[in-house]
Amino acid sequence: MLRIQALTKTYKNGEAALKGVSLGVEAGEIIGLIGPSGAGKSTLIRCVNRLIEPSSGRVQLGEVELTGLSGGALRRERRRIGMIFQEYALIERLTVMENVLAGRLGYTGFWNSWFRRFAAQDVQRAIALLERVGLIDHIDKRADALSGGQRQRVGIARALIQQPELLLVDEPTASLDPKTSRSVMRLLTELCIENRLAAIVNIHDVVLAQAFLPRIVGLNAGIVVYDGPASGLTAEVLTSIYGEEDWTRTAAGEGGSDDGEPLVIARMEAEQ
Numbered sequence: 083m084l085r086i087q088a089l090t091k092t093y094k095n096g097e098a099a100l101k102g103v104s105l106g107v108e109a110g111e112i113i114g115l116i117g118p119s120g121a122g123k124s125t126l127i128r129c130v131n132r133l134i135e136p137s138s139g140r141v142q143l144g145e146v147e148l149t150g151l152s153g154g155a156l157r158r159e160r161r162r163i164g165m166i167f168q169e170y171a172l173i174e175r176l177t178v179m180e181n182v183l184a185g186r187l188g189y190t191g192f193w194n195s196w197f198r199r200f201a202a203q204d205v206q207r208a209i210a211l212l213e214r215v216g217l218i219d220h221i222d223k224r225a226d227a228l229s230g231g232q233r234q235r236v237g238i239a240r241a242l243i244q245q246p247e248l249l250l251v252d253e254p255t256a257s258l259d260p261k262t263s264r265s266v267m268r269l270l271t272e273l274c275i276e277n278r279l280a281a282i283v284n285i286h287d288v289v290l291a292q293a294f295l296p297r298i299v300g301l302n303a304g305i306v307v308y309d310g311p312a313s314g315l316t317a318e319v320l321t322s323i324y325g326e327e328d329w330t331r332t333a334a335g336e337g338g339s340d341d342g343e344p345l346v347i348a349r350m351e352a353e354q
């Protein structure tokens with residue numbers, strides 16, 4: 083579905099953020115992208131839809147090589163990719179419904195969007211999505227009256243209304259409490275499976291990533307140092323991704339601490 087081959091990005095100041103990243107993501111597959119601050123995670127997901135221009139390498143979405151496109155052709159192909167950001171850029175004074183429909187603005191044409199008129203099928207789809215993400219009772223609420231979790235759900239609905247094939251998700255839970263984070267991750271993974279979407283989720287919380295994302299890609303200094311199942315995130319692997327630390331409480335399949343406190347991950351799995 084998505085093929086990234088030998089992708090590099092060197093910023094103008096000489097900073098080599100990606101040093102030859104290759105990665106494939108299939109339809110319906112959701113992967114967690116982890117790594118320390120500065121590893122290149124944001125650069126990588128932004129190179130996929132070319133919000134950041136890669137220095138070399140290829141990005142292929144289905145049959146189309148995105149790295150070979152420009153102008154209108156690139157804009158058209160970008161519609162196949164939905165983006166969900168940590169602080170989703172909602173339009174504060176617009177309602178939940180209007181924010182979701184804003185995801186369709188690229189399609190409605192200048193005059194329709196100017197008068198904020200939308201096709202009946204877009205409105206119906208927005209209603210169905212808001213129902214699905216649990217916000218149907220908040221449809222007329224202004225975005226600035228929503229909680230963080232509700233805002234993220236609007237962001238998800240807004241990305242999905244364009245019916246993308248690929249989702250790029252940048253730190254979706256960074257400002258959410260643990261319970262809300264889990265419900266947002268659960269919703270995201272369910273929606274990817276239901277819609278056969280491929281997704282890359284840039285996520286700092288390793289425990290949350292392990293709990294919800296079956297495949298993890300670990301980046302360190304612009305290089306993929308791990309690509310495998312969440313269950314393979316041993317203390318050794320975590321050290322290769324993040325550096326030396328006592329990983330015994332975080333690593334998959336490792337024992338508990340000396341004081342007998344159970345692993346966080348074990349607790350989370352038991353909850354499910």
Ligand SMILES: Nc1ncnc2c1ncn2[C@@H]1O[C@H](COP(=O)(O)OP(=O)(O)OP(=O)(O)O)[C@@H](O)[C@H]1O
Binds near residue numbers: 094097099117120125
């Ligand atoms: N616009 C830029 N110009 C120059 N260097 C940049 C730019 N953006 C990012 N970098 C550098 O590229 C490297 C990768 O940054 P990036 O933001 O992709 O990392 P990250 O893994 O997403 O980090 P974080 O988890 O903190 O968001 C870092 O060394 C960063 O300083």
